[in-house]
Amino acid sequence: WAAICIQDDLDVKVMMAGSTLRKVKSRSWKKQRHFRLLEDGMTIWYKSRWAGKGHSTFSVTEVEAVREGHQSEVLLSIAEEFSADLCFTLVFHGRQGNLDLVAESPEEAQAWIQGVRKLIHRAQTMDEKERLDQWVWDWFQKADKNKDGKMNFKEVRKLLKMMNVEMNEEHTALPFSFQMADKSQSGSLEIEQFVHFYKILTQRDEVWKVFQDYSGDGEKLMLEELENFLRVEQQEGEQSAQHAQELIDSYEPSESAKKEGAMSLDGFQMYLCSQQGSIFKPEHRDLYQDMSQPLSHYFISSSHNTYLLENQLRGQSSLEAYIQALKRGCRCVEVDCWDGSDGEPVVYHGHTLTSKIVFKDVISTIKEYAFKASDFPVILSLENHCSVEQQTIMAEHLSQILGDMLLTTLLDGQVPQQLPSPQELKGKILLKAKKIGGFEDCLDETMTDEVSDEEDIANGDAESPTVENPPAEICSSNDFAFYLPLLQISKSKLSRQLSDLVVYCKSVHFHGFDHARLHAKCYEMSSFSESKAKRLAKEAGTEFVQYNTRQLCRIYPSGLRTDSSNYNPQDMWNVGCQIVALNFQTAGLEMDLNDGLFRQNHCCGYVLKHDFMRDGNTQFTPEKPEERKDYRPLRLSIQVISGQQLPKVNQKEGSIVDPLVRVEIYGVPQDQAKEETSHINNNGFNPVWNETLNFIIHTPELALVRFVVEDYDKASRNDFIGQFTLPFTCIQAGYRHIHLLSKDGTAIPPASIFVNVSITELT
Numbered sequence: 001w002a003a004i005c006i007q008d009d010l011d012v013k014v015m016m017a018g019s020t021l022r023k024v025k026s027r028s029w030k031k032q033r034h035f036r037l038l039e040d041g042m043t044i045w046y047k048s049r050w051a052g053k054g055h056s057t058f059s060v061t062e063v064e065a066v067r068e069g070h071q072s073e074v075l076l077s078i079a080e081e082f083s084a085d086l087c088f089t090l091v092f093h094g095r096q097g098n099l100d101l102v103a104e105s106p107e108e109a110q111a112w113i114q115g116v117r118k119l120i121h122r123a124q125t126m127d128e129k130e131r132l133d134q135w136v137w138d139w140f141q142k143a144d145k146n147k148d149g150k151m152n153f154k155e156v157r158k159l160l161k162m163m164n165v166e167m168n169e170e171h172t173a174l175p176f177s178f179q180m181a182d183k184s185q186s187g188s189l190e191i192e193q194f195v196h197f198y199k200i201l202t203q204r205d206e207v208w209k210v211f212q213d214y215s216g217d218g219e220k221l222m223l224e225e226l227e228n229f230l231r232v233e234q235q236e237g238e239q240s241a242q243h244a245q246e247l248i249d250s251y252e253p254s255e256s257a258k259k260e261g262a263m264s265l266d267g268f269q270m271y272l273c274s275q276q277g278s279i280f281k282p283e284h285r286d287l288y289q290d291m292s293q294p295l296s297h298y299f300i301s302s303s304h305n306t307y308l309l310e311n312q313l314r315g316q317s318s319l320e321a322y323i324q325a326l327k328r329g330c331r332c333v334e335v336d337c338w339d340g341s342d343g344e345p346v347v348y349h350g351h352t353l354t355s356k357i358v359f360k361d362v363i364s365t366i367k368e369y370a371f372k373a374s375d376f377p378v379i380l381s382l383e384n385h386c387s388v389e390q391q392t393i394m395a396e397h398l399s400q401i402l403g404d405m406l407l408t409t410l411l412d413g414q415v416p417q418q419l420p421s422p423q424e425l426k427g428k429i430l431l432k433a434k435k436i437g438g439f440e441d442c443l444d445e446t447m448t449d450e451v452s453d454e455e456d457i458a459n460g461d462a463e464s465p466t467v468e469n470p471p472a473e474i475c476s477s478n479d480f481a482f483y484l485p486l487l488q489i490s491k492s493k494l495s496r497q498l499s500d501l502v503v504y505c506k507s508v509h510f511h512g513f514d515h516a517r518l519h520a521k522c523y524e525m526s527s528f529s530e531s532k533a534k535r536l537a538k539e540a541g542t543e544f545v546q547y548n549t550r551q552l553c554r555i556y557p558s559g560l561r562t563d564s565s566n567y568n569p570q571d572m573w574n575v576g577c578q579i580v581a582l583n584f585q586t587a588g589l590e591m592d593l594n595d596g597l598f599r600q601n602h603c604c605g606y607v608l609k610h611d612f613m614r615d616g617n618t619q620f621t622p623e624k625p626e627e628r629k630d631y632r633p634l635r636l637s638i639q640v641i642s643g644q645q646l647p648k649v650n651q652k653e654g655s656i657v658d659p660l661v662r663v664e665i666y667g668v669p670q671d672q673a674k675e676e677t678s679h680i681n682n683n684g685f686n687p688v689w690n691e692t693l694n695f696i697i698h699t700p701e702l703a704l705v706r707f708v709v710e711d712y713d714k715a716s717r718n719d720f721i722g723q724f725t726l727p728f729t730c731i732q733a734g735y736r737h738i739h740l741l742s743k744d745g746t747a748i749p750p751a752s753i754f755v756n757v758s759i760t761e762l763t
C-alpha cells in the first residue's frame with residue numbers, strides 16, 4: 001500500500017505531526033496557520049489556530065514544485081524580516097495561485113520542502129493501478145466523517161454520489177456488489193474492502209467484449225492472441241510480436257499469467273488505460289523531429305503580454321507569469337519596457353492600471369527558468385518604449401545578467417543566408433528588437449526601417465521610439481550621404497548598445513510579399529496583428545507560406561482584446577506563421593490548441609513544419625488544399641464507446657452530469673468541423689454512447705483534433721467537463737483511451753473516454 005511505506009520517512013513524519021507555518025500573501029498579510037499531512041499521505045490540511053471549524057485542504061498531486069528561499073515576489077518583499085532558509089513556495093499546477101510559507105526554524109522548513117518533494121515524486125511515479133487506488137482512497141477519507149475507517153451501505157451510497165456514480169433504487173448491482181465486498185458480513189466496508197467494491201462496480205463490459213473477441217478460452221489472451229489483437233485492431237503491424245511480450249511484462253498483475261506468457265482481463269484493461277493505450281502515439285511524445293533546420297521551419301510556442309497574470313487593463317504584472325509560460329515550454333516571451341522613475345526600466349502594459357515590475361528582475365527570472373522545460377532557444381520579444389538612456393541600462397542588464405546565454409554575435413561570423421537551427425542555438429537567448437543597420441557591408445552604418453513593432457493603433461500602445469527613415473531598399477542605392485543627418489536622429493532614439501545585442505531577430509516593417517522576396521534578409525522579421533495576418537492568409541495564402549519558409553513572423557492579438565482573450569492560432573499556423581503569440585494566462589479553446597500542437601516533440605516548444613510548408617517554392621495554400629502535389633485526404637472515423645469517472649461540474653448534491661462527447665477538427669478551412677454524440681442522462685460514472693463520428697481530412701498534416709466532454713443542459717449552455725487536444729498526426733488508431741484535462745490544462749485522473757479510431761485513405 002503506497003500510502004503506508006512512505007510514513008517511515010522522517011520528513012513525512014514531521015509533516016504528519018504538523019507545524020505552525022506563516023502563510024504570506026503580502027508584506028502586511030502574514031498569518032500563522034497549523035499545517036499537517038493527513039494519514040492518506042497525500043492531503044495537506046490547514047487551519048488558523050483560532051478559527052472554529054474552517055479549514056482548507058489540498059492534495060500533493062496539485063503541487064507542481066516546491067521553491068526554496070525567496071523565490072517569489074511576495075517572499076522577496078519580506079526578505080529582510082525572514083531569512084531565506086525559513087521560506088518556501090508551493091507552486092500549483094495550472095493557473096492556481098502559489099502558497100508562500102515561512103517556517104519557524106530552518107529544520108522545519110527543510111522537512112516540509114524535502115517531504116513535499118518526496119510526496120510529489122511518489123505521486124508522479126505511481127502506475128495506473130496505484131493512482132486509481134489512491135484516488136479511491138482519497139474519496140474514502142473525505143467521506144469518512146467520524147474517521148472510524150468504516151462505511152455502511154447508506155454512507156457508501158452517499159460516497160458514490162459524491163464520486164458521480166448514480167445508482168437508482170432498481171440498480172441491483174449495488175447491494176449485490178456491496179455484499180460481495182463485505183466479506184466479514186459486518187454491514188460495513190473497511191477501506192481495502194471499499195477499494196475492492198469499487199473495482200467490482202467499475203468492471204467494464206465494453207472492454208470485456210473486446211477481450212472476448214480475441215481470447216480463445218475467454219479467461220486470458222495468450223501471447224499470439226494479444227499479438228493478433230495488436231495487429232488487427234491497434235494496427236501495429238510488424239512490431240506487434242515484440243510489443244505483446246512487453247505489454248505482458250509491464251501490465252499483467254498476475255504472476256501466474258505472466259509465467260504462462262498470457263494476459264488477464266485485469267492486465268488488458270490496465271494496458272488500455274495506460275500511456276501506451278492512450279490515443280497519443282508514445283513515440284511522438286519524445287523529441288522525434290529533426291532539430292537542425294532553420295528556425296523559420298518550426299512553429300514556436302509563443303506568449304503575448306507574458307508579464308500579465310490577468311487582463312491587460314488592470315491585471316497584475318508578475319514575474320510568476322514568466323515562470324509559468326516558460327515552464328509550459330513557451331519559447332518566445334514578450335517584455336514591454338517603459339522608463340522607470342528611478343532610472344530603472346520597468347515592465348507593464350503602458351497607459352493602463354496594470355502593476356509594474358522591474359526590468360532587471362524580469363531578466364533574472366527568465367535566466368533562471370528559460371531552459372528548465374526545454375533546451376531550445378528562447379526569443380525575448382522586446383517592446384521598447386524607453387528613452388535612449390534607459391535603453392542603454394537595459395542593454396547593460398541583459399549583458400550582465402544573461403552573460404553567455406545571450407546570443408550577441410553571428411554563429412559563424414558570416415552574413416547569414418538562412419536562420420540557424422534550434423539545435424545550433426541550444427541554451428541561447430535571442431533578442432528580438434529594432435536594430436541599427438544589418439550585417440551586409442553596405443548597411444554597416446546606415447539605418448533601415450524601424451517602426452513600432454505593434455503598430456495596430458487600436459492596440460493602445462504608445463508610439464515606440466520610431467525612426468523616420470528610409471525603407472530597407474535604400475540599401476541597394478549608393479546614395480548614403482543623403483541620409484547622414486537622419487542617422488544622427490536615429491542615434492538619439494535607439495541605443496547603440498541595445499541595438500548591438502540584436503542578431504537574428506531584427507524587427508522591421510512589412511512592405512508586402514513582393515518587397516520581402518526581393519530585399520528582405522533572413523534575420524529580419526515583422527509583426528502582424530491577427531486581423532492583418534488573417535487577411536493576408538486569405539488573399540495571398542501561397543505567398544504567405546513561402547515568406548514563412550525564409551523569415552520569421554510574429555502574430556499578436558488585436559488591441560481590442562482588453563480582456564486578454566485569444567484569437568484562433570490555427571488560421572496562422574495554416575500559412576506557416578511561426579510565432580503565433582497567445583495570452584497564456586487565458587484558458588480556453590485557443591490555449592487548448594496551442595497546448596495540443598506543442599504536446600508532441602517532448603513539449604520542447606518547437607514543432608517542425610511539414611515539408612510542403614518548408615519548400616520556398618511551395619504552391620500550397622490552405623484555401624485550396626486539393627491543389628497540393630501530394631494531396632491525399634483521409635477518412636477519420638471515431639467510434640465514441642464509453643466514458644469513465646467523469647468529474648461533477650458542480651459539487652451540489654443531487655446533481656449528476658448528462659454527458660456528451662464532441663469531436664472538433666481544426667485545420668485548413670475545409671477541415672473545420674464538429675460532430676457530437678447524443679447525451680446520456682444522469683451518468684458521469686460509466687456512460688456508454690456507442691456512436692460513430694466521421695470526418696474527411698484534406699490536410700492531415702495541419703489538423704488538430706479536440707475531444708470535448710460537456711454536461712448537456714437543455715435550458716442554457718452546456719457546462720464544460722474536460723477536453724483533450726492533439727495533432728491528427730499523433731493519433732494512434734484502434735481502441736484507445738483519451739485522458740481528459742481540466743479547463744486549465746491539468747490532468748483530472750481517472751476521467752477518460754474510450755474510443756475506437758480508424759483512419760483510412762479516401763479512394
Ligand SMILES: *[C@@H]1O[C@H](CO)[C@@H](O)[C@H](O)[C@H]1NC(C)=O
Binds near residue numbers: 688
Ligand atoms: C455497443 O456496441 C457493442 C458492439 O457494437 C454492443 O455489443 C453493445 O451492446 C452496445 N452497447 C450499447 C449500450 O448500445
Ligand SMILES: *[C@@H]1O[C@H](CO)[C@@H](O)[C@H](O)[C@H]1NC(C)=O
Binds near residue numbers: 756757
Ligand atoms: C472498431 O473499429 C474497427 C475498424 O473500423 C472495426 O473493425 C471494429 O468492429 C470496431 N469495433 C466495434 C466494437 O465496433
